[in-house]
Amino acid sequence: MNAAGVPHCSQVCALMTVLGVLSTATVVTVPENYDGHFPWFLAKVETNTSGEFRLRLEDDYNGTFGIEGQTFLFSRSSFDREERGSYELQVAVVNDEGAQLDHPVSITVNITDRNDNAPQFEQDTFLARVYIGAPAGAATLDADIADHYQLAVQVKDMGDLSQGHYAQAHILINVTQNTWVPLSPVTVRENHEGPYPLPLAKVRWNGERVRYQLESQPTAPHGLFTISERGSISLNQPLDHEEQPEYRLSVSALDYAGNLYAEPLELQVTVTDENDNAPVCSPEIHLAFVTEHRRKGTCIVQLRGEDEDDPSTENGQFTFRLLGQEPEDPEPLFTVDGDGRVTLARDMTDYRSLTYHLLVEIADLAGAEGGLSSTCTVIVDVDEVNDHAPEFSQQQYGPFNIPEDTSIGHVITSLSASDADFNTSDAWLITYALESGNEGQRFGIVQGGQSNIGKLVLRKPLDFDAVSEYCLVVSARNMEELEDGEYGPSSTTTLLVRAQNVNERPEFPRAAYEVNVSREVQPGTVLLTLQARDPDSVATPVRYRLGNESGNWLSVGATTGEVTIQGRPPAVRSYRLQVWAEDGDDPSLFATTYLVVHVAKLREAPLLVYSGTFLCTPRRDEQAISVTVFHGARLATLSIDGHPMERRKWKLDQRNDTLAFLSIGLSWVDPGLHQVTIVLREEEDATVILRDTHPVNICTCSSHGKCRIELEPIQGKPTVLSTVSTIVGTLAVIGFSLILVLVHLSVTRKQRKKSKRDVSVEAAPLRPSA
Numbered sequence: 174m175n176a177a178g179v180p181h182c183s184q185v186c187a188l189m190t191v192l193g194v195l196s197t198a199t200v201v202t203v204p205e206n207y208d209g210h211f212p213w214f215l216a217k218v219e220t221n222t223s224g225e226f227r228l229r230l231e232d233d234y235n236g237t238f239g240i241e242g243q244t245f246l247f248s249r250s251s252f253d254r255e256e257r258g259s260y261e262l263q264v265a266v267v268n269d270e271g272a273q274l275d276h277p278v279s280i281t282v283n284i285t286d287r288n289d290n291a292p293q294f295e296q297d298t299f300l301a302r303v304y305i306g307a308p309a310g311a312a313t314l315d316a317d318i319a320d321h322y323q324l325a326v327q328v329k330d331m332g333d334l335s336q337g338h339y340a341q342a343h344i345l346i347n348v349t350q351n352t353w354v355p356l357s358p359v360t361v362r363e364n365h366e367g368p369y370p371l372p373l374a375k376v377r378w379n380g381e382r383v384r385y386q387l388e389s390q391p392t393a394p395h396g397l398f399t400i401s402e403r404g405s406i407s408l409n410q411p412l413d414h415e416e417q418p419e420y421r422l423s424v425s426a427l428d429y430a431g432n433l434y435a436e437p438l439e440l441q442v443t444v445t446d447e448n449d450n451a452p453v454c455s456p457e458i459h460l461a462f463v464t465e466h467r468r469k470g471t472c473i474v475q476l477r478g479e480d481e482d483d484p485s486t487e488n489g490q491f492t493f494r495l496l497g498q499e500p501e502d503p504e505p506l507f508t509v510d511g512d513g514r515v516t517l518a519r520d521m522t523d524y525r526s527l528t529y530h531l532l533v534e535i536a537d538l539a540g541a542e543g544g545l546s547s548t549c550t551v552i553v554d555v556d557e558v559n560d561h562a563p564e565f566s567q568q569q570y571g572p573f574n575i576p577e578d579t580s581i582g583h584v585i586t587s588l589s590a591s592d593a594d595f596n597t598s599d600a601w602l603i604t605y606a607l608e609s610g611n612e613g614q615r616f617g618i619v620q621g622g623q624s625n626i627g628k629l630v631l632r633k634p635l636d637f638d639a640v641s642e643y644c645l646v647v648s649a650r651n652m653e654e655l656e657d658g659e660y661g662p663s664s665t666t667t668l669l670v671r672a673q674n675v676n677e678r679p680e681f682p683r684a685a686y687e688v689n690v691s692r693e694v695q696p697g698t699v700l701l702t703l704q705a706r707d708p709d710s711v712a713t714p715v716r717y718r719l720g721n722e723s724g725n726w727l728s729v730g731a732t733t734g735e736v737t738i739q740g741r742p743p744a745v746r747s748y749r750l751q752v753w754a755e756d757g758d759d760p761s762l763f764a765t766t767y768l769v770v771h772v773a774k775l776r777e778a779p780l781l782v783y784s785g786t787f788l789c790t791p792r793r794d795e796q797a798i799s800v801t802v803f804h805g806a807r808l809a810t811l812s813i814d815g816h817p818m819e820r821r822k823w824k825l826d827q828r829n830d831t832l833a834f835l836s837i838g839l840s841w842v843d844p845g846l847h848q849v850t851i852v853l854r855e856e857e858d859a860t861v862i863l864r865d866t867h868p869v870n871i872c873t874c875s876s877h878g879k880c881r882i883e884l885e886p887i888q889g890k891p892t893v894l895s896t897v898s899t900i901v902g903t904l905a906v907i908g909f910s911l912i913l914v915l916v917h918l919s920v921t922r923k924q925r926k927k928s929k930r931d932v933s934v935e936a937a938p939l940r941p942s943a
Contacts, residue, residue, distance in 0.1 A: 201246075202283045205254040212239065212247035215282065220266050222275045231263040231277070238262060238282075246280060254284040291338030292328045299344045302380060322346040352377040353426065353434075358441035363414040364449060370399070370407035374440050377404050378426040383434065386425040391417065398422055398442075406440060414446040415481040446483035452491035452535045454549030455479050464556040465595075467521040473553060476513030478535045492540040496532040496548065500525050507553065509533055511540070515551055527598055529553040559600035560657035561593035562664050563625075563649040571669030572642075577635040578675045585670060588618065588627035590649040597623050602652045608665070610645040616670070618647070629668060637674040638709065644669055678762035679705040679715045679754040685767040686752075687864050689779070692772055696738050700727070703734035705754035705764060713757040720751030720765065727770075742772045747861070771862060779803070779853055779863045783835075789874035790842050796878065797826070797834035798869065800851065808856040814864065815850050823849055835869070842871050844882060 201216045218228055218240065228240045238260075241247050246262070260282040266275040324344040331337030359373050376385065387400040398420070400406050406422065422440040427433055454476060461474035482488035495509040502525060508518040515531065531551040538544030573585050594600040605618045605627040615633040620626070629645075645668040650660065681703070688700050705715045717729045726743060729736050729752060742748070748770040756762035773779075785798035800811065811833045813820045824838040835849065846868055853863040872880040 199278070200281045200283065202285055203248075203252065204285045205252045205287050206289055207248075207251040212241065212249055213251075214241065214245050214247045216246045216280065217244055218246055218264050218278055218280070220275055220278060222266050226266050226268060226274050228278075229265045229267055229271075231265055234260060240264065252284045254286045255290065257284065259283045288331055288337065292330050292340045294326075294328070294340055294342035297342050299342065301344060301346045302349050303346055320348050322348070349379065352379050353438070356424070356438050356440040358443060360443045360445050361408060361412055362445050363447050364411050365408075367411070370409050372405060372407055373398075373442065374406045375404050376400075376406070376424050376426075376438060378434060380434070382429060384427045384429060386427055388423040388425075388437075390421045390423065393417075393420060400424065408442075412444045414444045414483060415450060417444065418446075418483070419443050446486055446488050448482055448488035448537060448545060450481040450488075451545035451547050452478050452480035452489075452537050453547050454533070454535055457549050459549065459551045461515065461551055461553045462556055463517070463521055463553055465521055465558040465560075467517055469517050469519050471517045471521075473507070473515045473517065474551060476509070476515065476533065476535075476549070476551070478513065480537055482537065487538045487541070487544075489537065490539050491535050491537045494534045494536070494540070496534050499530045499532075507531055515553075521555070524555060524595070527555045527557060527595060529555070555595075557595045557598035557600045558657065559594060559651050559653040559655050561600075562655055562658055562660045563590040563592045563603045563651060564663040565590050565649065565666040567666060568662070569667045569669065571667075572671045573669065574671050574673050575631070575635060576675050577637040577672045578677065579631055579635060581631055581634065583631045585616070585629045585631060586668065588629060588647060588649075588666075589625065590664070592625065592651065594651075599653045600651060601625070603627075603649050604652060606648050606650065608646040608648050610643055616643070616645060629670075635672040636708075637672045640672065641674075642669070642671050674709075676713075676756065676759055676762060677708045679707050679756060679764045681705050681754060681764050681766040683766060685769060687769045687771065687861075689771045689773065689863060690738075690742065692742050694738055694742065696740055698738040700736045700738065700770065703729070703736065703752060703754070703766070703768075705734070707756065716755045716757055716760075718753045718755070720753050736768065742770075745772065747771050773862070779809070781851065781853065781863065781865050781867070783867055787870035787872050787880050788837055788842075789878060789880070790837065790844060790871050792837040792840050792842075793874070793878070794836075797836040800825075800833040800835055802831045802833075802853065809853050809862060810856050812852050812854070813849065814852045822847070825851070835867075837871070844872050846870055 199216055203215060207213055215238075220226070220228075226243075228243050230238060230240050230246075233239060237249060239247055239249065246264070262280040262282065264278040264280065265273060266277065267273050322345075324346065325341065326344060327339060327341045329337050329339045353376070356374050356376065361371070361373070365371065378385075385400045385402070385404055387398060387406065389398055396409055398406065398408060404424075406424070420442040422442060423437045424440060425433060425437040426435060455478060459474055459476060463471070463473050476493055478491050478493070480489045480491050484490065492511040493509050493513040494511070495505075495507065498505060498507055505518045506521075506524060506529065507515060509515050509531070513533075513535075515533075529552070531553065532548055533551055534546055534548050536544050536546035570586065575583070575585060588605050590603055590605075592601045592603060602623065603625040604620065607616060607618060613633060615631065615635065617630050617632045618627045619630055620628070629647075646665060647668055648660075648665045650664070686701065686703070690700060703717060705717070707713055707715055714732060715734075716731050717734045718731065719727065719729050726738070726740050726748075727736055727750070728739050734754075736752075750768055750770075752766050752768050754764045754766075780803040782801045782803060783798055784801070788798065789796055802809065802811070808830055811825055811827050813823050813825050820838075822838050822842050824836045825833055826836070827833040835851075847870075848866050849869050850864060850866045852861055853865070854861055870880070872882045874880055
């Protein structure tokens with residue numbers, strides 16, 4: 174080893190002792206401004222490669238770093254941290270040919286700082302201004318005492334340590350007047366004509382490099398108030414006192430970073446009112462009520478108004494005035510004072526209407542000329558007190574003579590009572606009622622609309638023979654309850670109605686008659702006798718005639734009403750004709766009915782036979798009356814006839830062509846004798862063969878099915894027993910007659926034989942000669 178290698182070896186040994194051996198990923202920290210020997214060994218590079226290899230530094234930073242003896246990393250110069258704070262090195266492990274034998278070794282060299290720089294000011298002398306009244310320790314500044322100050326300022330690094338570097342500068346401070354002062358309030362007239370923008374105020378910060386910011390409370394529409402870069406505050410459009418009477422603007426001075434220089438200033442903007450809104454009533458239509466007999470000065474209603482202008486000024490102060498009353502009165506009935514009180518101008522005893530319309534004016538400026546105004550309406554309804562009873566002018570009306578054949582709805586007379594209450598009011602309206610004398614409800618009173626006229630009308634037909642005179646007591650009452658007084662005799666009257674006798678037309682008891690007749694019926698047979706009734710008390714004879722009998726088959730007795738067979742029946746099954754019954758004194762008064770004759774052969778004449786005399790109510794499902802059809806060769810059906818409400822009471826269950834069962838159709842039928850009409854029709858064309866009415870007793874029954882009430886007798890209806898008895902009796906009479914005929918023939922034959930034997934020759938007839 175030569176002499177030059179001695180210090181080199183000593184550096185390596187020292188480095189090995191202090192730093193030790195580095196791994197393949199190493200961080201080395203060294204100070205800046207190293208002033209020792211160079212090369213400066215920094216670290217030993219350690220690899221996992223054995224055998225022959227060499228280390229190659231990929232980037233030596235322009236010769237700053239190197240590898241000594243394929244082992245140590247060294248530096249050829251010192252470092253300056255202010256220029257560069259760290260270095261990243263890569264050491265490759267290669268063979269002689271340069272091929273890589275192992276992963277490269279990463280070494281980071283960090284440079285630590287040393288205090289090798291003194292602090293510096295940007296300039297040697299600084300200029301500043303302080304305004305009078307500035308906060309935080311400047312309260313004693315007075316420009317009259319000293320208008321500027323010079324300060325020496327020194328700065329040292331290394332904190333409180335004794336080592337360190339120093340620097341010094343001077344600050345020249347000038348004392349100036351404060352320009353950031355409070356703003357005086359401003360007023361702006363609403364609806365200001367402009368021009369706009371309209372200047373309001375101006376602010377100025379004490380220094381330079383300032384930015385102004387404007388905020389409003391309450392929040393104003395965007396762009397209503399603005400502030401320029403020079404601090405001029407402007408209004409950009411007209412204001413409305415009613416919308417917002419006052420604004421408080423906050424003005425801030427900020428640096429360019431957005432920091433406040435000082436507390437914001439406040440500018441109060443007051444919007445003064447103009448008379449630009451007319452007062453209005455609230456509501457526009459007032460409803461009020463006043464009762465009859467109220468005294469003068471009675472307050473009816475208190476009117477209320479609104480004005481959007483400032484109420485503290487005349488612009489928002491209004492008064493009321495009555496302009497007119499409808500309908501008008503010779504003396505005003507109402508008055509309105511300036512505060513809007515509507516009162517009675519006189520006692521409420523004489524008025525023309527139940528409803529008044531008052532036109533009221535409301536005006537601002539306390540009613541002075543030049544103000545704004547509007548109108549409203551007060552509708553006053555008069556509450557009429559029912560303190561007068563209706564009165565008839567007479568205690569009795571009539572007599573009214575009405576023919577007994579007057580039609581229903583005929584107006585007999587008109588009723589009219591007077592009432593002193595106000596016309597058309599509920600207290601004035603009258604209703605009429607028939608209190609007595611209207612037995613049978615033959616009369617009625619009709620009224621209509623807002624009228625006190627009643628009409629006595631006929632509700633049911635009159636009958637002179639039954640009642641010839643009616644004395645009707647009629648009362649008059651108000652629709653409202655009578656509050657003061659009572660109904661007296663004058664509120665009642667009597668109507669005398671007399672029925673006049675009229676020669677009335679005859680009446681048939683039935684609208685139609687039906688009869689069954691055999692085609693073999695003999696002429697002269699009386700089918701039935703018609704009996705029409707003359708309803709007059711003094712009856713006149715009734716005359717009968719056939720209306721459409723053209724075949725001379727039937728005739729009717731003009732006075733007896735007997736319908737008689739005159740000849741052979743026509744070749745039809747049913748024959749229908751009209752029968753007239755005429756008044757004997759006046760043929761123009763007549764009644765008509767229809768006669769229907771059903772013609773059938775003797776063997777085809779039907780007969781309905783019933784078994785059973787009663788049915789129980791409530792209904793018993795097992796109980797029924799049998800209905801048997803006799804002499805019916807044709808197919809036929811049975812059904813219940815009559816009104817639908819009557820038919821629903823009964824149930825007819827037909828089993829075949831000759832047998833049916835009649836029972837109750839409802840769960841309950843009122844006890845008593847009921848007439849049930851059964852119709853027999855041909856099944857082929859539904860021609861009515863027979864219409865038969867059978868009486869049925871309905872009664873309440875015991876648990877054993879026995880009727881608890883006495884049964885009414887049923888006349889003229891055959892039963893099974895009576896039918897069988899009749900048939901047997903008829904056969905017996907026929908048999909007895911045949912016996913008598915046979916005996917008579919036998920005796921006659923014997924007498925003839927004897928007389929032949931006793932005849933003489935002279936008595937014998939002569940024979941002709943040969």
